[in-house]
Amino acid sequence: MHILMESHDQHEFGKQSTTKRGWQFSLLGLFVVTTIISVCLAFGVSFPRIAVAVVAIGLVQAGILYLGDWLIRSRGGRTLNRVTSIVRAIFGTALLATAASMATSNAGALSFILAYLIGAIGLLCWILAWRRWS
Secondary structure, eight states, X not given: OHHHHHHHHHHHHSSOOOOOGGGOOOHHXXXXXXXXXXXXXXXXXXXXXXHHHHHHHHHHHHHHHHHHHHHHHSSOHHHHXXXXXXXXXXXXXXXXXXXXXXXXXXXXHHHHHHHHHHHHHHHHHHHHHHHHHO
């Protein structure tokens, strides 16, 4: 019985694994990931309110990265152009709103000049978004 199990074990574990290159990892990488997770858990236990915000931001960031990866890997460049255009337009709108807020406040000449610069960058974002869309 013992001999049969040894031969079965050798046969089972003697096979070479055909793991895809993307799924392989090193022990150093595993150690680094484990350390990061441990620090995050310790931080979450010490500061529970901040940990909820960090987890929420992490989930949003993971979703954005996943969708970005899907857009880049997909064969439809038109969808990527549309999404990039929308993101640039949103960023341009935020910059223009910030510039308008800074320009209307009575903070001084430096704030006014900075508002013009931020407004110019916002307009540039809108121009780039329009060129990407068409």
